[in-house]
Structure formats: C-alpha cells, structure tokens
Amino acid sequence: MDSQNKSNRQLQTAPCFSNPGQRADASPSVIVIGGGIAGLAAARALHDASFQVVVLESRDRIGGRIHTEYSFGFPVDLGASWLHGVCKENPLAMPLAPLIGRLGLPLYRTSGDNSVLYDHNLESYALFDMDGNQVPQDLVTKVGETFESILKETDIIRQEFSEDMSISCAISMVFDRRPDLRLDGIAHKVLQWYLCRMEGWFAADADTISLKCWDQEELLPGGHGLMVRGYRPVINTLAKGLDIRLSQRVTQVVRRYNGVKVTVEDGRTFVADAAVIAVPLGVLKSNRIKFEPRLPERKEAGINELGVGIENKIILHFEKVFWPNVEFLGLVAESSYECSYFLNLHKATGHNVLVYMPAGQLARDIEKLSDEDAANFAFKQLLRILPNATTPVQHLVSHWGTDVNSLGSYSYNTVGKPHEFYEWLKIPVDNIFFAGEAMSMDYPGSVHGAYSIGLMAAEDCRMRVLERYGEDAPVAVPLLISRM
Structure with a gap:
C-alpha cells in the first residue's frame, strides 16, 4: 500500500x-x-x-483473471491455473521458461495429451454415482472412447450443413443416425459427465457452443501443466x-x-x-x-x-485428506447440469484442498448465492461422492461472471x-x-x-x-x- x-x-x-x-x-x-x-x-x-x-x-x-490467493497460508489460484501446452512452442513458455525455472515454479503435468477433452489422464479420474458408488474405471475409459466417436460423427454433420448449430444439437443428430452410440443407465450418466467437462473447457453450455468453431483453436503439444505455486x-x-x-x-x-x-x-x-x-x-x-x-x-x-463463458471455483480447505489419490473426483448424473467435478490439489501441491468448478448455467446460478451458501452447495455435491466427508475449515469463492472488472471468465464461439x-x-x-x-x-x-x-x-x-x-x-x- x-x-x-x-x-x-x-x-x-x-x-x-x-x-x-x-x-x-x-x-x-x-x-x-x-x-x-x-x-x-x-x-x-x-x-x-x-x-x-x-x-x-x-x-x-x-x-x-489471474488471481492467486494466500489466505489459506499457501497459494491457490482463483482464476487461471494451467499452462496449456508444456512445450517450447508455447508463446508464454518461450520467453518465460528460464524465468519460471529461476523462480522455482514447478508445473504439475495433468496430461501429456494436448486434447480439449482430456486435460487430465483418464486414469486420474474417480467417478461416482449419486449413491456414492464408484464407476468402474474400464467403463469410464470405454465411455470416453464413445464420446470421441460421437464427436467424430458431429464433424461429418458439420461438413454436410452450411448453417451452424450447437454441439448439443449435433450430438442429438448423431444419436438419430447412429443409435448404436446411444448409451443408457450408468454409461449415459458418464457420457453426460464427459459433456460437462467439455462445457467446462469453454465455460459454456453445449447448447450455445458452435459446432463449426469449437475445435478451431490451436492445441499446443506437451499436455497440460498446473502451476503448483500459482x-x-x-x-x-x-x-x-x-x-x-x-x-x-x-x-x-x-x-x-x-x-x-x-x-x-x-x-x-x-x-x-x-x-x-x-x-x-x-x-x-x-x-x-x-x-x-x-x-x-x-x-x-x-x-x-x-461469447463470454463463466467458470468459477469454489475452493474447499480441509483439515485432513479423506478422498482418493486421484486428480479429479466426479459425480455422474442424468444431465451435464447435474454433474460435478472436483480438482484434487493435494495430489499436485500437497495441500488439503478440493476445488469445485461449475461452468455455464450452473455457474451463473451459483453466483446468485452467498459465498457461504455456494460453499455449502459444493460440499453437498462432495457428500454425494463421499458420504463420510468432513466439513471444510475454510473456503474461497470466485465470482467471475458478476465481478464488474471481468464480467465473465473467457471467450468462446457461440452458434452462428x-x-x-x-x-x-x-x-x-x-x-x-x-x-x-x-x-x-x-x-x-x-x-x-x-x-x-x-x-x-x-x-x-x-x-x-x-x-x-x-x-x-x-x-x-x-x-x-x-x-x-
């Protein structure tokens, strides 16, 4: 000051x-x-x-929109926290790589794949249903492969139609053409979770994301790295x-x-x-x-x-770790809106922190709540995954959508x-x-x-x-x- x-x-x-x-x-x-x-x-x-x-x-x-908080006694990013493309071709990494090294700023690589869909390796997910039952890992992997096949089919639709449409509309057309790609039961819920993760990448709902433009960004090689110290x-x-x-x-x-x-x-x-x-x-x-x-x-x-999307973070600090040693905890549901996911910072940083990351309409709805109510909402989602979860001792909540200095998280292509x-x-x-x-x-x-x-x-x-x-x-x- x-x-x-x-x-x-x-x-x-x-x-x-x-x-x-x-x-x-x-x-x-x-x-x-x-x-x-x-x-x-x-x-x-x-x-x-x-x-x-x-x-x-x-x-x-x-x-x-880069905001590293230290109120827990250690750094936690309320905004941007990844370097997407851990390689020398990255325009951020080229001039700053020596500096990052001198500052002792390690990156925790969450994926070696430069994919929109998989910014974390598949084996790092632990998905649960609403009753707290863990989804078998082989099913998670199989549904992920099905989701990739669905997106390949949407590319065919994109080439056939001159007019743009939303990702969700294109997926519905794929199901009409390829009933064999339809899933039901727990597999359908896992598919909705993958769609939820995709919406998180764009900070927007699938019914607003452009089919023609969703994959136009250049994805740098080297995978995705989390800034461990913010x-x-x-x-x-x-x-x-x-x-x-x-x-x-x-x-x-x-x-x-x-x-x-x-x-x-x-x-x-x-x-x-x-x-x-x-x-x-x-x-x-x-x-x-x-x-x-x-x-x-x-x-x-x-x-x-x-378009400007919204993805927020509700950061929960716990006295001790009670969750699996995976990078992502997920809750699967009938719709992507009902799905949830938590980033496990303990695996990357050693701190007893889970980060709930709502996007799109869910993020907008949660922004209407007080910080206390938002933290309680996130904790209730966690209790569905882990019924024996202990109450967090501290929390932080971002408000990128209503913050007058940002009014959104980041841009994306809307339909048309x-x-x-x-x-x-x-x-x-x-x-x-x-x-x-x-x-x-x-x-x-x-x-x-x-x-x-x-x-x-x-x-x-x-x-x-x-x-x-x-x-x-x-x-x-x-x-x-x-x-x-």
Whole structure:
C-alpha cells in the first residue's frame, strides 16, 4: 500500500501540459488499460523498448483473471491455473521458461495429451454415482472412447450443413443416425459427465457452443501443466518496475489526431501517443468504456457477438485428506447440469484442498448465492461422492461472471458466429491497440493466448508510434496528466 500511495503522489505532482502541441518533441508514451497478463505483457515490452508507459488497472490488485490467493497460508489460484501446452512452442513458455525455472515454479503435468477433452489422464479420474458408488474405471475409459466417436460423427454433420448449430444439437443428430452410440443407465450418466467437462473447457453450455468453431483453436503439444505455486510470481515479475496505477477505472477513450485521451472515474485524464486496451471481453461488451469516435462496425460486431463463458471455483480447505489419490473426483448424473467435478490439489501441491468448478448455467446460478451458501452447495455435491466427508475449515469463492472488472471468465464461439471475430477484435483502430485472450484466434481463452497477443499489440504499437517519432525519439518526459 505504501508503494501505491507513493505512485499516486507522483501522479498528482507530474508535470502537465495544457497545449498538446508542446508534445511534439516529447518521448513516445503509451497508456495500457488493464493490468492482467495481456496488459502487463504489452507494458513490459513497451517499457523495455524505452517507451514511457503507465498501466491503469480498475482493481486494487494486478493480474486480472489471474488471481492467486494466500489466505489459506499457501497459494491457490482463483482464476487461471494451467499452462496449456508444456512445450517450447508455447508463446508464454518461450520467453518465460528460464524465468519460471529461476523462480522455482514447478508445473504439475495433468496430461501429456494436448486434447480439449482430456486435460487430465483418464486414469486420474474417480467417478461416482449419486449413491456414492464408484464407476468402474474400464467403463469410464470405454465411455470416453464413445464420446470421441460421437464427436467424430458431429464433424461429418458439420461438413454436410452450411448453417451452424450447437454441439448439443449435433450430438442429438448423431444419436438419430447412429443409435448404436446411444448409451443408457450408468454409461449415459458418464457420457453426460464427459459433456460437462467439455462445457467446462469453454465455460459454456453445449447448447450455445458452435459446432463449426469449437475445435478451431490451436492445441499446443506437451499436455497440460498446473502451476503448483500459482501464477502470482509470473505476474509480479512482469510488473516489476512498471508504473501501475491501481483502482483507476477507465470510463472514456478519445482518439485524436495527435494521440489519445483516457478518462478515469474521478475525472482525471491521461494523454499519450497511443493506448493498448487490455480489458476483458465482458467489460468491452458492457460499454462501461466509451470510445470516441465510436469503434468501427466490424469491431463492435466482434465485441457484441463473441461469447463470454463463466467458470468459477469454489475452493474447499480441509483439515485432513479423506478422498482418493486421484486428480479429479466426479459425480455422474442424468444431465451435464447435474454433474460435478472436483480438482484434487493435494495430489499436485500437497495441500488439503478440493476445488469445485461449475461452468455455464450452473455457474451463473451459483453466483446468485452467498459465498457461504455456494460453499455449502459444493460440499453437498462432495457428500454425494463421499458420504463420510468432513466439513471444510475454510473456503474461497470466485465470482467471475458478476465481478464488474471481468464480467465473465473467457471467450468462446457461440452458434452462428464466425471464428474470425477473434481476428476482428485484434485489429488496431488508429492509435488504439487491443490485447487479451479474446483477441487470440489461435489460443482463445488461455493465458498464453492473452500473453502472446499482449506482445503483438506492443510491437504493433511500437512500430506505429515510431513512424511518427522516428527511431531516435527522446525518452524521459512523463505522460501528460490533468484533472477536468
């Protein structure tokens, strides 16, 4: 807090220039709106390129949808917690792998398969029915293979129909064509659990996920790795030395011929040569930030039509371990909405923690509850799996859907909307650049996607601004700051 107060004092005493013409010989300057990993990646790159950079973050912390909590006495991620694609091709891993090693940040590999369906190895699942009976592992594996066959059949349907449809609609058509793929009894319930896991990947219900676009993202090799000590050290390292202003909610961005003017809630304005907009898609959708002039129609269409899903975490801390030594505990049911799954952090981190992870409509319904009631709901699901479960001693609950700083977890393709929306969102508008997972056509909904687009936005911004200033631009003049 002391360092933030110091930053605020510097803000209030910084030189101000009322005449924009005086800025002709000033150093290149950029305002980055949003202190998540995309914004911090852009700010870090521009700062290291000798640009004058200020980051405006609406929260009282950095990280955005990366949020590592320490209230249990050890790190637990309430938001992003995986590195999808543990390999050198990963745009996040390439520049940060040596840093992650130096910081001693181990990854727990949950799967060697780069699959949407299996971000955990099949043998790491322990599934139970509503009566607490464990589903035989060979049945879990067999149903998983059936689910893969069903999805292959949906690909045939996708090629036959020019119009898009939802994943759930396509699966229904598969059952009409291939009755042999229909399952009943406990096998049907296990199939619903696999569908529930798929919905968790997109943070959305199957009846809203696009058949044409659901598998358009690029899946990097190397499997999926859980950040054992959380993402916070990565965020802190990116932020080190940057001028970050917390609790600064941006309300307006004005493009002008000679720069941008950004206004925050208390009326203060920041003026710079360019801006990088790195806020979540949900915030852009809410129109809480007004753009003048308006953004181009194609950009607005991308913002309005691309989907934002919700996946939350209800983190339960127990006094001792009473559950099987598997990575995932699952509850199978008649519908994906009724299914549940818990991530076992004890296997990966040694801490007595289970993480309940509702997505889609279930997540929205649970967000209407108090934290206490949400934790009780999760615990009741656990009691169905393990009737002798002991009461948790602590809990944490995320609210990504109702949090005004996120208004959703991450993006996905809704029915009938082209995958190119991701590309439309990324395109700069004059001297305003856009960054975030929702601008990543190859890696949407991922940390490495957000990070890579942050770097791209920074490079585009650097090149555009230096076209005006030239390569020998002076560096030392602070951003122009005023109060209306």
